[in-house]
Amino acid sequence: MKPTTTTSDRPCVVVFPDAPWNNTLFSAHLSPIAAKHPIRWVTNNPQRSLAGAPSNVTALSTGELQRVDWSRVTAFVLHPCWAAAVLPLRPRLLGAWTAGEAGEDQLEANWRGRLAGEASFVMTLSEPYYLDLSFRRDNVFVWDGADETSDWFASQAGLWAADGTDPSPLCRLQRQRREAAYREKLSERGENSVFMFYRSVYLYLLGDTAGAERELLGAFEHAVLQGDEHALDGIYRFRSALLASQGKLKSAVQAYEATATTPIERARAEELRRRLADGEHELVAVMLLRLNDDHREAAARLEKLVDELATRVGGDTEQANVADDENGESDAGGVQHAKGSTKDMRTNADGQWSNLYADHTSTARQLLVDSLLQSGCVRRASQWLGQRAALSAKDRTDYELLQGTALLLNGCRREAILSFLRATEMRQDAIGALTELSLLDAAVQRLADGGTATLR
Amino acid sequence: MQSLRKASGNKLTAMMQVRNERGRYLEASLAQLSDVVDEIVIVDDASTDGTPELCRAFPKVVRLVELRRPMFGEEWKLRSLLWETAVSTDPDWLLAIDADEFLERRTIRRLRELIDQDQYDWAALRMFDFWGSLTHYRDDLWWNLHRRHTMMLVRHLPGFHYAYPKWDHHVPRLPFTCSALPGLRSELRVKHWGWAGDTSDRLAKYNRYKELDPDGRWGNVDQYESILDPAPNLVRWVEEE
Known part of the structure; x- marks a missing residue:
């Protein structure tokens, strides 16, 4: 094979x-x-x-x-x-x-x-x-x-x-086998919230979001019956990602909001509702994926979205007559985005729509950089983080630190050190990056000498 | 798109399943509820004594489902039907109450405070089993429901996964999945008059339980037997305003 x-x-x-x-x-x-x-x-x-x-x-x-x-x-x-x-x-x-x-x-x-x-x-x-x-x-x-x-x-x-x-x-074959193994365990040992939840996650990773939702709801029921205090945020919340992946954005936002119990979570739910009402469908889908830690799918969608928005900022007003989806329950992410953008254009027919696109693009770009960093993709993230985005001192410091790390991973050690030094000029604690570098060197030395290493 | 949780202006709908309630407490119950809630939804489990006609006499009864064949032997289906019917009327909050249950006056006075907030999604109250009269409730090893909380009020969150356990008897009055949501355990009280009748009433209920669940599969055989206790511990009820 x-x-x-x-x-x-x-x-x-x-x-x-x-x-x-x-x-x-x-x-x-x-x-x-x-x-x-x-x-x-x-x-x-x-x-x-x-x-x-x-x-x-x-x-x-x-x-x-x-x-x-x-x-x-x-x-x-x-x-x-x-x-x-x-x-x-x-x-x-x-x-x-x-x-x-x-x-x-x-x-x-x-x-x-x-x-x-x-x-x-x-x-x-x-x-x-x-x-x-x-x-x-x-x-x-x-x-x-x-x-x-x-x-x-x-x-x-x-x-x-x-x-x-x-x-x-x-990779996919192993995931399929893992999912089958959980199915077999459930068949042999009876329903169990942990096994059902894991199976749901594997089904999601395999792209069967409807099957994943069925299994997740079973896991949720069992968790509640067992008195699991994390049934809502630890299990049920994942439904919002499953629904978002199916393009059922209104239901997905509702599923997230049902689990939102802290002030921060409720503010997020409010933002999702507002963006959905504003037609920012793809951004809402991405935010829900991120709230469920799916940075892989979020980054993939965001890269596409940022590219699309960049093109639109260039000026394409020809879609203004495309019908909008009233409830956000449409099928494909790309289609949702186009419809949402069209609404923005319609409601801003006085020419302000390009500003909205620019704002939309900036948000999408920030989310993309963050999801790439959450995924450990430093070099890809640094490519998306342009100088223009680095406005505040904090942002400029973060920018230099990120660029420095990306340069280091590309083998440009001297340039990396210069970046770290520029960051340190703006914020004293950024000197940690230079300390980290020497710790890494020492760790590599120990490993090469046949020892073990930590960065403590 | 509105927030799922409103801090004011919530529509409260009472949901009730009934069966052959004429001549008991139903009329009084519907009279009290008509003063307290915005709408009432009822499923009649194949009554043969004209109970549906009595229900229809109350304008706040906005939905009445009349079953031709009783579903009491599969109670989870009956509960699910009542729930689905109630949520189809677009309520903000649901009060799950039986035809022999009455809110204390203090509970009535404070009911809107319980629901007009956006912090929790259910409220549990104290339920007291009145015994042999409307003046005393029972308090002993087998009859102490009032020492725990009974979930009676839930916010309706559209799209949430509501489920009942697939049990034939003693199914909780509200979907058990609600308990995963944030809730409030209140000290407000509810009076259950189902055991307040005379000895023959209680004997009839005892016989019904023994017939439906002779081995205590859905309940507890010792509790069934305690229905016949000749000298239960009774406590005088003092109504709080």
């Missing part, structure tokens, strides 16, 4: 480790790959790092990294501190391997998020983290021992990547 590789020479696997071979969290997962592929293990201390490793695993010193032909290399990065060192190398495929979030400090979590956002694919060992990441990006795998078939897909993803083949086709 695996596509054949196009290169005649066998691709190479380079591992950027989290620990020596005999201590890595991933030795059981890497062993089957090592049995089929030669692996180069990045270390300056092979004796310490490779004790107990199979003979197929050999050392690659940090000094040799610049001499590798990375266009033929699959990099497996087992620790987030390597991110700024590996991403500039631009390997053919980059797999981020991560156990999960437990016991991690914020700095390390930030870098794990960035590595996961920028990698070609992610391999996780924990289902909650796998699902969290699946709401931030595509091409995520889980290898958690919960299901033999699911694990087989994960192992195949590792082998495909080692072979130089993008494992993304396997």
